[in-house]
Amino acid sequence: MKSERDRTAGPAGFETMAIHGPSEERPYPYRAVSPPIVHSSTFRFEDIDAMRTEMDDAREGIFYSRRNNPTSLDAEQRLAMLEGCDNGALFACGMAAITTTVLSRVEAGDHVAVFKDIYGGAVNFFTNVLPRYGVAVTWVDTNDYAGLESALQPNTKAIYFESPTNPMLKIVDLERMGEIGRRHGAALIFDNTLATPYLQRPLDWGIDGVVYSATKYLCGHSDLIMGAATGAAEWMDGVHNTRYVFGGVIDPHSAWLFSRSLATLAVRMERHCDNAERLAEFLVSHPQVERVQFPALAEPEQRALAERQMRRYGAMIGFEVKGGGDRADRVVSRLRHVCLGPSLGGIESLIVEPRYATHRRMTREQREALGIGEGMLRLSVGMESVDDLIADFTQALEG
Numbered sequence: 001m002k003s004e005r006d007r008t009a010g011p012a013g014f015e016t017m018a019i020h021g022p023s024e025e026r027p028y029p030y031r032a033v034s035p036p037i038v039h040s041s042t043f044r045f046e047d048i049d050a051m052r053t054e055m056d057d058a059r060e061g062i063f064y065s066r067r068n069n070p071t072s073l074d075a076e077q078r079l080a081m082l083e084g085c086d087n088g089a090l091f092a093c094g095m096a097a098i099t100t101t102v103l104s105r106v107e108a109g110d111h112v113a114v115f116k117d118i119y120g121g122a123v124n125f126f127t128n129v130l131p132r133y134g135v136a137v138t139w140v141d142t143n144d145y146a147g148l149e150s151a152l153q154p155n156t157k158a159i160y161f162e163s164p165t166n167p168m169l170k171i172v173d174l175e176r177m178g179e180i181g182r183r184h185g186a187a188l189i190f191d192n193t194l195a196t197p198y199l200q201r202p203l204d205w206g207i208d209g210v211v212y213s214a215t216k217y218l219c220g221h222s223d224l225i226m227g228a229a230t231g232a233a234e235w236m237d238g239v240h241n242t243r244y245v246f247g248g249v250i251d252p253h254s255a256w257l258f259s260r261s262l263a264t265l266a267v268r269m270e271r272h273c274d275n276a277e278r279l280a281e282f283l284v285s286h287p288q289v290e291r292v293q294f295p296a297l298a299e300p301e302q303r304a305l306a307e308r309q310m311r312r313y314g315a316m317i318g319f320e321v322k323g324g325g326d327r328a329d330r331v332v333s334r335l336r337h338v339c340l341g342p343s344l345g346g347i348e349s350l351i352v353e354p355r356y357a358t359h360r361r362m363t364r365e366q367r368e369a370l371g372i373g374e375g376m377l378r379l380s381v382g383m384e385s386v387d388d389l390i391a392d393f394t395q396a397l398e399g
């Protein structure tokens with residue numbers, strides 16, 4: 001019997017797209033269900049015309065793997081499907097995605113505005129690198145929308161921010177930011193690492209370009225360093241052309257691992273979020289805990305914003321223990337299942353004191369200005385049995 005399959009049917013659900021990716025429209029060679037890993041740096045052609053056609057197609061042309069590779073293209077299209085956009089790009093790490101995307105939008109003489117609560121590596125880039133190339137940077141208090149508008153100038157080309165922020169988990173109003181960006185003609189570049197496209201789709205709210213540390217939830221197993229960017233086709237042309245120059249690409253095997261990880265993103269995020277909600281509830285009622293940062297426990301306006309633009313609250317928790325830094329050190333040193341480590345978004349729970357890791361280059365006063373006290377802990381809630389995690393924190397907080 002002949003196939004009656006309609007390969008042009010409308011968009012599928014998140015999990016279906018994550019599992020099948022572009023393969024329903026573009027079946028893989030050898031009838032494979034898993035994307036083939038094409039370990040080839042370059043590609044051969046039947047004739048010169050065929051080669052020229054492929055080389056002229058910057059978006060999908062396959063002639064040299066620094067430009068495009070079949071395994072990476074498949075992974076990039078899978079991510080773009082989940083994000084609801086045309087195109088994606090994978091990078092050697094999140095910082096390569098951030099720097100390449102920003103540099104694809106600005107030139108000497110331009111200005112960018114940046115919210116203060118962003119990842120430390122990005123702070124370093126905007127503070128110590130971008131100004132050296134003639135791009136002025138203005139820092140704005142996160143969520144000060146009036147302050148942002150007054151910081152914008154005729155030459156402001158981009159506004160950079162993230163939400164939820166790390167580690168204070170502030171929620172920024174994406175729709176409002178989209179509206180401000182459009183009115184002032186400034187592109188919005190947004191780091192969606194903590195939410196992932198499963199919990200939040202920034203492009204739906206008017207954001208122009210999204211960046212990720214794919215090292216975190218997208219890859220999700222604390223075994224890869226990778227970055228990603230997504231956006232509309234024309235936006236991504238700039239990103240791809242800049243990546244072709246700077247060269248922060250990944251190898252085909254890593255691209256395959258990325259696709260494999262993406263296939264389970266939805267189930268992983270659900271479990272991460274279930275565990276985080278239980279742990280946040282536990283921590284907020286514990287007598288040794290001073291305060292807890294978690295969008296579900298935030299003030300009503302912030303909580304409502306999270307509920308409007310996110311599917312769930314995410315799986316990062318910030319909390320401050322009573323007794324300051326010494327007490328926080330003791331809690332961390334007593335934890336059994338929860339690993340002491342600086343990353344986030346992996347299957348295992350990871351905890352860190354921002355004063356020793358993400359914010360170690362700041363003075364105590366600078367940290368306190370951001371709301372980060374000496375007893376603050378940042379927890380990336382993993383997928384372990386939640387009762388084990390609660391028991392682990394019980395003995396660590398009470399010991």
Ligand SMILES: Cc1ncc(COP(=O)(O)O)c(C=O)c1O
Nearest residue numbers: 093094095119191193213215226
């Ligand atoms: C929110 C956020 N963005 C970007 C990065 C940078 O990503 P990578 O370490 O993959 O370069 C990190 C790293 O911790 C991060 O937490």
